[in-house]
Amino acid sequence: MNAQSVDIPADAPRPDLCEALRTELGERLRTIAVGRISDREYDIAYMRDDIAEEYTDEMREEIFDEVVLESIAEDKQQDLFPALGDLQHTIRVFEDGINLVAWCDDEAVFVGLDPDATLLGPAVAVCRRML
Template identity: 40%
Template sequence: MSVTSAEALTTFLRDRVGDHLRSVIYYDDDGGDVLYVRDDVADEYTERDIKEVVRDVRLEAVEKPHQEDLYAHGPLNYTVRSFEDAVEMHFLHDETSGTAVALDREVFASHDTFIGECLDVIDQ
């Protein structure tokens, strides 16, 4: 996936989830670019914080071949991390590039009914 594809994803997400899109970051060998960040989210992060996020997703991308070898599930396409206030989706293109997307948690809530039920069982 190129930066052009990541920009198309950004447009799709802005149309689909509107103000619930928190941020989109594309990274490759040359560095990382913030393609979109909502104003209130931008206020929460310094440039150094953003560099750390890019560093983190890069490290995950480097592990892509290892993860694919470790698990007999086929190619690793993306990861999802669910936090109290946001859901992070990381689309790993290869071991050097990818797109990281953050959404407000409530957007993803309609899609995680099964996960919600599992969490309810764990919390009992």
């Protein structure tokens, strides 16, 4: 796998969070995207080169549309488990990657990881600390 990476641009959304994730996870970090749910807009703050080659712009739009729909379900999940407090993260584990979505008010932070479950703890810890 060609896992070339780029630095986090200075104008990236949530640059401190992005740098912290990049520092903590290194080359095992695949993607960071920050979305504003009510505006139905998102920005890709970081994407590893080999991952960028796998997804078209249309595919990225569809993924974000799913995140928007998931935010609707998030409200129901919180209602079902009131003793647990606010839903902070959702995680999808696939054969070849792990997707973490951190929820913060009207914002969703999508974090794509390599398929190593040990990355979840550090990724969640960074998101909790910085969101």
